[in-house]
Amino acid sequence: MKKLDYERPIINKVNAGMPDKFGMGTRVPIISHIEELAIKDIMAQYGSPLYVISESCIRKTYRQAQRAFASRYPRVQFAWSYKTNYLNAVCKIFHSEGAWAEVVSGFEYSKAIENGISGDQIIFNGPEKSKEDLERAINDGAMIHLDSLDEFYFLGELAHKLNKTAKVALRINLDAGIYPQWDRFGFNLENGEAWHVLNRVMIHDSMELLGLHTHMGTYITAVSAYAIAAKKMADLAIRLFRKFNHSVKYLDLGGGFASKNTLKGAYLPGSDTCPSFDDYAEVITSALLASELPPDRLPLLILESGRALVDDAGFMLGSVLANKRLVDGRRATVIDIGVNMLFTSFWYEHDVLPTQMKSDQTENTTIYGPLCMNIDVIREAVQFPLLQRGDAVVIPRIGAYNMTQWMQFIKLRPPVLLIDEDRNLHLIRKKETYEQFNNMEDVPEHLKT
Numbered sequence: 514m515k516k517l518d519y520e521r522p523i524i525n526k527v528n529a530g531m532p533d534k535f536g537m538g539t540r541v542p543i544i545s546h547i548e549e550l551a552i553k554d555i556m557a558q559y560g561s562p563l564y565v566i567s568e569s570c571i572r573k574t575y576r577q578a579q580r581a582f583a584s585r586y587p588r589v590q591f592a593w594s595y596k597t598n599y600l601n602a603v604c605k606i607f608h609s610e611g612a613w614a615e616v617v618s619g620f621e622y623s624k625a626i627e628n629g630i631s632g633d634q635i636i637f638n639g640p641e642k643s644k645e646d647l648e649r650a651i652n653d654g655a656m657i658h659l660d661s662l663d664e665f666y667f668l669g670e671l672a673h674k675l676n677k678t679a680k681v682a683l684r685i686n687l688d689a690g691i692y693p694q695w696d697r698f699g700f701n702l703e704n705g706e707a708w709h710v711l712n713r714v715m716i717h718d719s720m721e722l723l724g725l726h727t728h729m730g731t732y733i734t735a736v737s738a739y740a741i742a743a744k745k746m747a748d749l750a751i752r753l754f755r756k757f758n759h760s761v762k763y764l765d766l767g768g769g770f771a772s773k774n775t776l777k778g779a780y781l782p783g784s785d786t787c788p789s790f791d792d793y794a795e796v797i798t799s800a801l802l803a804s805e806l807p808p809d810r811l812p813l814l815i816l817e818s819g820r821a822l823v824d825d826a827g828f829m830l831g832s833v834l835a836n837k838r839l840v841d842g843r844r845a846t847v848i849d850i851g852v853n854m855l856f857t858s859f860w861y862e863h864d865v866l867p868t869q870m871k872s873d874q875t876e877n878t879t880i881y882g883p884l885c886m887n888i889d890v891i892r893e894a895v896q897f898p899l900l901q902r903g904d905a906v907v908i909p910r911i912g913a914y915n916m917t918q919w920m921q922f923i924k925l926r927p928p929v930l931l932i933d934e935d936r937n938l939h940l941i942r943k944k945e946t947y948e949q950f951n952n953m954e955d956v957p958e959h960l961k962t
């Protein structure tokens with residue numbers, strides 16, 4: 514019998530990591546580059562923490578969304594939701610792709626105008642529109658989306674005084690199986706309120722009804738809700754046509770598409786569970802095309818998608834400040850990114866990833882921000898390798914809502930960089946300075962000495 518070849522025994526570290534109770538791997542991936550730029554070079558130049566936005570990611574995502582809808586329905590228009598991320602550079606990328614602007618305050622309205630959008634491509638939503646805001650919107654021919662009866666009467670008077678016709682749409686809240694229902698915005702469909710107000714808008718001599726609008730909520734993963742909403746909106750448009758022989762120019766289905774982030778408490782990662790643009794587009798356009806809307810007068814379909822278009826394009830870079838042991842034995846890692854600059858960490862299980870492979874060994878770790886406040890927790894419990902003070906971390910998918918809901922709490926806001934399509938780095942928002950904030954304050958005479 515031939516003797517078997519001898520092979521020296523070796524010890525190999527198992528790198529797969531223990532699966533968690535849902536069978537998901539626990540190995541921590543690393544991100545060392547964004548759009549081929551080394552994170553360590555970016556941080557060497559601009560410090561820590563900072564935000565980085567990828568222009569090509571925004572464009573790629575926008576084009577996917579546009580294609581999903583435009584390939585199924587003849588007339589589609591996206592309007593960029595300013596409050597999701599109103600950095601001018603970001604808005605301008607969306608506008609250069611053809612998006613209109615969707616704003617919810619006079620401040621955002623001014624930004625849209627400054628970014629080169631004409632009034633007739635601004636959708637003005639929201640419960641608060643001042644006299645000056647409304648006058649400007651009437652004069653610019655912006656699409657004013659009525660939110661309440663008080664606003665309806667107030668706008669009517671203003672338009673009458675200006676001797677102008679205000680271009681309006683009605684914001685409608687409806688039951689599409691999404692609870693709690695956002696019935697605080699606009700007029701309810703099922704209890705007849707929307708129809709009641711539409712009848713008043715139609716006979717108003719200083720208003721022209723351009724469209725119907727609904728925005729049901731945010732991070733809606735049930736595409737069936739959009740099928741119901743689209744059908745109800747189409748039926749309402751048909752009812753208007755039958756009574757007034759008036760065809761609305763557009764149906765605006767709002768935003769609310771989920772991004773690939775993982776909600777707190779979700780079993781599976783958002784990247785596996787969140788519907789695609791094609792999924793949303795399929796149900797919305799099918800409902801519209803199957804309705805009684807006349808094929809030769811199909812209204813423009815407007816979408817105000819926010820988070821789904823920009824979340825993936827944003828990254829937050831930061832550094833480890835310290836490691837410690839909590840009294841129950843758990844490891845804690847403190848980083849320089851706090852909830853004041855990562856507001857979405859209250860809802861999402863954000864990935865916090867190393868930028869280089871240090872060790873395959875991970876341990877259940879709590880990741881804290883730098884604020885002197887107990888709620889400053891970035892991740893409650895995550896399998897995480899041991900990093901040292903000064904090591905870099907990356908938090909991907911933070912492009913939506915963080916750069917608008919950020920707070921100047923304890924610390925000033927960090928800079929924002931944009932990587933353009935040729936991989937050049939641009940500073941698109943400077944780091945805030947002490948002087949800036951101090952200059953806004955005043956101390957009364959008697960306290961000066």
Ligand SMILES: *Cc1c(COP(=O)(O)O)cnc(C)c1O
Nearest residue numbers: 594728731768769817818819820
């Ligand atoms: C916030 C908002 C949006 C964008 O919502 P997302 O969930 O981010 O897509 C769209 N329309 C209106 C009226 C909004 O208030």
